[in-house]
Amino acid sequence: MWWLFALLSAFFAALTALFAKMGVKGIDSDLATAIRTLVILFIAWGIVVYKGVGREAASLTRENWIFLVLSGCATGLSWIFYFRALQLGRVSQVAPVDKLSVAIAILLSVIFLKDVLTWKTAIGAGLIIGGTFVLIL
Structure with missing residues (x-):
């Protein structure tokens, strides 16, 4: 079932690139990122309230908080650079290069999370890097 959510993520990421390119026209890319972040904030908290899971925040560990905050910082920086790249470049160039993050994530997961690197995964990551x-160029 994970693959269905991953495919939906990819589909909405593609829409993100398209809509973002149209949205950053003529405005500061940081302002665009801030607006996008505000929308995401409302959607995410709306889902939490709807599901009634907000009280689970009290049970988060210090480690949970540290890594979620770091993830949020990384996401914010990624979006800031992504929107600026979209403002300067074409979606057909920026979006695929942004997906180099897949190969980087594979490498980092092997180093820090001790994920096993299979030949299939290594070849896929190599193709992503080559394509990038x-x-x-």
């Missing part, structure tokens, strides 16, 4: 360089 083709698009950049």
Whole structure:
């Protein structure tokens, strides 16, 4: 079932690129990121309230908080750079290069999370890296 959510994530990420490119036209990319973040904030908290899981925040560990805050910082920086790249470049270039994050995530998961790197995963990551360089050059 995880793959269905991953496919939906990919679909909405594609829409994100398209809508963001249209939305940053003529405005500061940081302002665009802030507006997008505000919308996400309302959606995410709306889901939490709807599901009634907000009280679970009290049971989060210090480690949970540290890594969720770090993840939020990384996400924010990623979005800021992504929106600026979209403002300067074409979606057909920026979005695929942004997906280099997949190969980087694989590498980092092997190093820090001790994930096992299979040949299939290594070849896929290599193709992503190669494709990224083709698009950049």
